[in-house]
Amino acid sequence: MQPAPHTQGERPLVLLPEDVPAIEAVPLSERDLPGSTYELLRRSAAAHPDRPALYLLGEDGLPWREATCWTYGTLMQRVHQAANAYLALGLPEGGTVALMLPNLGATYAALLGAQAVGIANPVNPMLADDHLVEILSLTGARLLLAPGPGLAPDLWAKAQRIAPRLPGLRALLAVGSPPDPQHGPALEEADFGALTREQPADRLLTARHPGPQDLAAYFHTGGTTGVPKVAPHTHAMEAYMAWALGCSGAYLDDAVGLSGLPLFHVNALHVTGLGPFLHGRPVVSLGPLGYRDRTLMADFWRIIEHYRVTSFSGVPTVYASLPPIPDGVDISSLRAGAVGAAPLPGKVRTAFEGTAKVPLMEGYGLTEATCATATTPAFAPRPGSVGLRLPYQHVKAVTVDADERPLADTPPGRTGVLAIKGPSVFPGYLRPGPDGPSPDPDGKIVDGWLLTGDLGRVDADGYVYLTGRAKDLIIRGGHNIDPSLVEESLLAHPEVSAAAVIGAPDPHSGEVPVAYLVLAEGAQVSEEDLLAWARTRAPEPAAAPKAVHVLDALPATAVGKIYKPALVQDAVRRLVLAELSRAGLAGQVRVDLHDGRPHAHVRLAGDEGRDRLASELDRHSFTHEITP
Numbered sequence: 001m002q003p004a005p006h007t008q009g010e011r012p013l014v015l016l017p018e019d020v021p022a023i024e025a026v027p028l029s030e031r032d033l034p035g036s037t038y039e040l041l042r043r044s045a046a047a048h049p050d051r052p053a054l055y056l057l058g059e060d061g062l063p064w065r066e067a068t069c070w071t072y073g074t075l076m077q078r079v080h081q082a083a084n085a086y087l088a089l090g091l092p093e094g095g096t097v098a099l100m101l102p103n104l105g106a107t108y109a110a111l112l113g114a115q116a117v118g119i120a121n122p123v124n125p126m127l128a129d130d131h132l133v134e135i136l137s138l139t140g141a142r143l144l145l146a147p148g149p150g151l152a153p154d155l156w157a158k159a160q161r162i163a164p165r166l167p168g169l170r171a172l173l174a175v176g177s178p179p180d181p182q183h184g185p186a187l188e189e190a191d192f193g194a195l196t197r198e199q200p201a202d203r204l205l206t207a208r209h210p211g212p213q214d215l216a217a218y219f220h221t222g223g224t225t226g227v228p229k230v231a232p233h234t235h236a237m238e239a240y241m242a243w244a245l246g247c248s249g250a251y252l253d254d255a256v257g258l259s260g261l262p263l264f265h266v267n268a269l270h271v272t273g274l275g276p277f278l279h280g281r282p283v284v285s286l287g288p289l290g291y292r293d294r295t296l297m298a299d300f301w302r303i304i305e306h307y308r309v310t311s312f313s314g315v316p317t318v319y320a321s322l323p324p325i326p327d328g329v330d331i332s333s334l335r336a337g338a339v340g341a342a343p344l345p346g347k348v349r350t351a352f353e354g355t356a357k358v359p360l361m362e363g364y365g366l367t368e369a370t371c372a373t374a375t376t377p378a379f380a381p382r383p384g385s386v387g388l389r390l391p392y393q394h395v396k397a398v399t400v401d402a403d404e405r406p407l408a409d410t411p412p413g414r415t416g417v418l419a420i421k422g423p424s425v426f427p428g429y430l431r432p433g434p435d436g437p438s439p440d441p442d443g444k445i446v447d448g449w450l451l452t453g454d455l456g457r458v459d460a461d462g463y464v465y466l467t468g469r470a471k472d473l474i475i476r477g478g479h480n481i482d483p484s485l486v487e488e489s490l491l492a493h494p495e496v497s498a499a500a501v502i503g504a505p506d507p508h509s510g511e512v513p514v515a516y517l518v519l520a521e522g523a524q525v526s527e528e529d530l531l532a533w534a535r536t537r538a539p540e541p542a543a544a545p546k547a548v549h550v551l552d553a554l555p556a557t558a559v560g561k562i563y564k565p566a567l568v569q570d571a572v573r574r575l576v577l578a579e580l581s582r583a584g585l586a587g588q589v590r591v592d593l594h595d596g597r598p599h600a601h602v603r604l605a606g607d608e609g610r611d612r613l614a615s616e617l618d619r620h621s622f623t624h625e626i627t628p
Contacts, residue, residue, distance in 0.1 A: 011279075014247045014391065015379040017461040023247065023391040028423060033243050036210040036235035038116040040242060040278050041076055048280040049073035055307060056105045057296060058287020064296060065306055070105060072280065075112075077201035078105070082113025084199035085192070087206060089171050091118055091142055096218065098141035100125035100132070100159060102152070102288035103263050106175050106192065108273070110145055111217075111263060115235070116204060118142075121218040122264035125155050131228065132158075133165045138230055138430055138437055139218045140168050145192060150177030163187055212236035218430060219266055219367050230430040231367045232439045240423040241270050241370040242278040244390045248375045250311055251279035256333070258284045258304070258312035260291035270371040271313045271338065284309060291318050301329045313338040317556060320348045320498060325355055336361045340372075340386070347491040362386040364464050368450055369393075370424040374464040382463050389462040393422035396449075397457050406446055412460045415467055419449040426450070474503035474511050474543075481543045486513055489537040490545075493530065495523035500554050500562050501545065504571035505598070505620045514571050515545040518554055549574075565593055572598040572622050579616050585609045591622075600624040 012023045034040040044053075054070040062068060070078070086097055097114035098121040101107045114120035121139045123132060125146070136144070144166070146152075146159030156174065163172045164187060171188040172179070178191040199205075210216065216235045220228035245251070250271075259272035276283050284307045286296055291314060296303065300323055303309070310333055319339060325331065337352060340363040349360050364386040365372035373395060374387035389395045397416030398406040410416040425448070428441035444451060456466040467482055474481040483501040490499040498518035503511035515534060519525065531548045538544040555566040569591040576589045580602070587604040600622060604610060607628040617624045 045076035078109035081196040148174030148177030245275040
């Protein structure tokens with residue numbers, strides 16, 4: 001007989017690995033999950049209308065200790081008003097609402113309101129104009145929300161630039177401040193705040209409510225190389241994820257979450273949004289800039305103390321940059337930190353756990369599987385693992401052929417490409433079609449299994465161990481090198497605070513490791529000393545970096561992940577400049593990425609030496625263009 005799982009009341013909890021199969025003994029269809037994110041919010045608002053849902057730090061000009069608070073009743077009202085405003089603007093059934101917004105209370109209402117009557121399409125507002133246009137053209141955006149000119153003039157100007165390039169767009173809506181009094185006649189501009197205030201707050205002005213298989217959101221996948229891909233999410237996926245995250249115990253009755261990641265990222269929407277909202281728990285929002293708000297981050301631990309925060313979620317760079325804990329600050333409410341989305345350096349874990357005195361719990365997930373696939377159970381962490389699979393999700397490692405098609409399952413504990421199956425898996429990337437965009441599983445989902453592109457292994461109990469991204473592997477003369485192992489060896493240096501290792505083009509080996517480092521404040525060590533350190537401590541001779549470069553900061557995405565493509569560009573630029581110097585030539589060099597591969601543009605001071613330089617660059621794996 002299957003043992004009963006741990007529970008709190010009727011809520012199943014995964015505290016030990018045997019809890020997962022015990023939970024799965026009850027079919028997911030019998031779990032009474034909400035049929036949509038709108039129904040999720042309605043349930044919580046009905047059960048807890050006066051309970052705090054959101055503390056909105058950094059808004060309304062108030063000190064963070066006096067932040068505006070929305071109750072669940074207020075949140076439901078704002079969602080109704082946003083949804084009804086979209087309907088008043090003529091949003092068709094299932095229409096797409098694009099949001100290039102910072103984290104505001106209005107952003108929560110706008111995003112969840114869009115899901116109530118259509119499809120929400122949050123995008124990173126810092127993407128290039130052309131990338132935004134390609135994403136929003138693919139998704140068929142009908143309405144576009146952006147911060148008004150009084151809130152973020154540069155982003156409003158960007159929205160005005162791209163709006164006329166979107167063929168199906170009906171209106172551009174300003175959030176946080178009204179639009180300019182004069183606007184072009186080709187496209188309506190309106191004040192989102194004024195529109196919503198005119199709408200009823202107690203109901204939706206439509207008889208049709210979304211169902212489990214309706215699309216709820218379009219999320220782009222980051223855009224680190226080329227134009228980002230778009231991953232559709234259904235309401236069933238998002239409702240399941242909110243429920244499954246609760247199995248970790250993160251949303252118990254006294255839980256308070258803190259949100260600092262941008263709402264165009266699935267972690268922010270689910271781990272510090274729909275998850276706590278389903279369970280009726282409050283969330284402290286760090287405001288428009290989130291973890292990038294230097295003023296709020298200076299008071300980070302005092303905010304934890306004041307709001308009795310029990311957990312927060314971030315990427316490794318967030319934890320690496322946390323300020324020291326001030327003397328006398330009481331952070332006893334804190335139970336754990338949650339970390340994922342990138343490899344966690346051991347040095348970062350040790351520093352956080354040594355000062356905060358709580359565990360740093362790793363997790364694993366990706367946008368194509370809603371958000372999370374594995375989390376670390378509170379009573380049974382396993383060294384080196386990124387967590388235990390969530391209930392009703394299944395994870396395995398497979399071998400793949402040269403075209404990344406699966407060949408066979410690997411035995412438990414054997415490394416392969418991770419594959420995921422279950423209620424979190426998306427229906428495929430969004431593709432254009434004659435009847436509009438639709439999800440296409442081809443090349444990504446095989447027999448219901450999502451091929452993640454992540455390398456790892458799964459043990460017999462369902463714990464997941466990552467060994468890297470397939471695309472991040474450095475292939476030196478046919479030998480595979482895991483850059484994370486090299487990075488760990490570099491971070492062991494007492495004066496190194498951050499490290500990233502990439503594969504730089506090499507005419508003999510194809511690729512060689514090159515390290516980029518950030519040093520601790522006041523460090524005096526030289527690049528030559530660091531290179532010598534790296535060579536003696538690399539996990540194997542082939543993994544020793546060929547070069548070490550010290551930077552003030554590593555490039556990062558808006559979420560805080562280290563942006564390795566920029567380092568590849570830098571490595572290629574350095575290589576081309578070295579070839580110029582060896583040839584006795586002068587010129588300017590720019591490196592772009594095309595489909596993830598570097599392309600060097602070289603502008604020589606004259607035409608002499610062009611053929612000789614081209615011959616040298618031809619020996620490398622990147623493409624190039626040389627002009628006088």
